[in-house]
Amino acid sequence: MNAPRTRVQRRPVHGVLLLDKPIGLSSNQALQKAKWLLRADKAGHTGTLDPLATGVLPLCFGAATKFSQLHLDADKRYVATARLGERTSTADAEGEVVERRHVDVKPTDLQRVTAQFSGPISQLPPMHSALKKDGKALYEYAREGIEVERAPRDVVVHALSVQAEPDFDAMPTIRIDARVSKGTYIRTLGEDIGNALGCGAHLRSLRRIETGDFSAEACISLETLEAMDEQERLAQLMPVEALVANHETVTLEAEDAGRFLSGLRRRGPWPDMPHVAVFGHTPKAFLGTAHVKGGELIPVRLLSPVEIQQILQQFNATSARTTS
Missing domain, CATH: 2.30.130.60 (Archaeosine Trna-guanine Transglycosylase; Chain: A, domain 4)
Incomplete structure (x- = not known):
């Protein structure tokens, strides 16, 4: 018989925690873990990361949740790797391979797609996303095998680098470094780049290294936070006004x-x-x-x-x- 679970005594906690979200957890799972460690009674995050993704996830506690929208709207920077020659059902490594194609990509091709996908572009939101249609997330429709009509959205790729990985000849993989406006889907960007190269692609890894003025170097991991005592955890919080530094x-x-x-x-x-x-x-x-x-x-x-x-x-x- 399992022992009864100890109830955590919640309390008011205010501030911003820069979390380095680990792979395998949803943004909400990471938030709930940090919320439990801090015994906070109110919390939210600014900008969802897929379970496959890692990196900067600002968590807002208490009064900071009032200003979280400011960083939902902030520009973000990602580093991703994409495998060429394979398209998957989800545009990332979690999906099933739905198409394989021959890869014949030259450095000039990478230069071409870098220019093609820099600046204002239009994206079709992926079915495997949290975007809602009639109050239901698109990924819920996707799990039921339903394809929902989506309207393209305009986003901006402020800076883009697309380069071949060192072992490209053995495994054709590219590295994408992109600083983008809010609402940009990096999985879609990787898939679109693959299509423009004529061979298709899917993301193998994704890491957010910046959101607004917050960078990965300033983040803390859940493991490190868990190893601290309660006062040390509180000391990791930035003040609420960190969200309005500009x-x-x-x-x-x-x-x-x-x-x-x-x-x-x-x-x-x-x-x-x-x-x-x-x-x-x-x-x-x-x-x-x-x-x-x-x-x-x-x-x-x-x-x-x-x-x-x-x-x-x-x-x-x-x-x-x-x-x-």
Whole structure:
């Protein structure tokens, strides 16, 4: 008989954890594992990675979930390998091979497809994706053998490198390094490149190395996080305002800060600005986001006074631990 499972006592946790998602886990599985390790009561991730993919997965806890959309919209950079000459049912190594073709690819062909798929392009979303149709994910239709009509979407490949791997003659594999706009499917990009080369292709590996300003070098693995004690885990969290690092900043004195938090506009000598991170002066605390128009600071998304107090307490507890 199995022993009863210990119930985890959840608590408010606020901040951003840069996770290096391991292969084999879905983004939600990785999120739930980190959430359990931190005993957090609220969490979300910014941008799904397939189970086959690894790399940068920003996890947002508590108040940070209010600003997660900012990184869903961020540009991302991926490094992938694609096997030429084989198409699969899912455009990656998890699917069944549905076609094999002879590979006759020269360096000039790789240069050609690099130019062809750089800049604005149109993609047909894959059936094996989380995109929804009538409230149901496309991959659910795919598992039932149903092909659903999809509309092409316009995306941008900001930078692209396509190169033959060193063992190309023994196994025709290419390395794709792409910095892309939101909504770009790298599996589809690899498959489309293979089709343009006349031989087909599917992804063998996929790693996200950047999302916005966050890079893989700053990430932590689940194994490392699991080996830490509770306070060390909390110390891995970046502050909520890390999600708005590229915003202009405005700092308010106590009276204006209180009124701003209640949703009131504030007047000041500010130029028009579309994206503003607002802070209180004493204590130094992130209050939320706003925009400035006509000298008015207009709230967009706010933290609650309770969240601000919890964040200050969390920061003070972590600081005390690291300086003791």
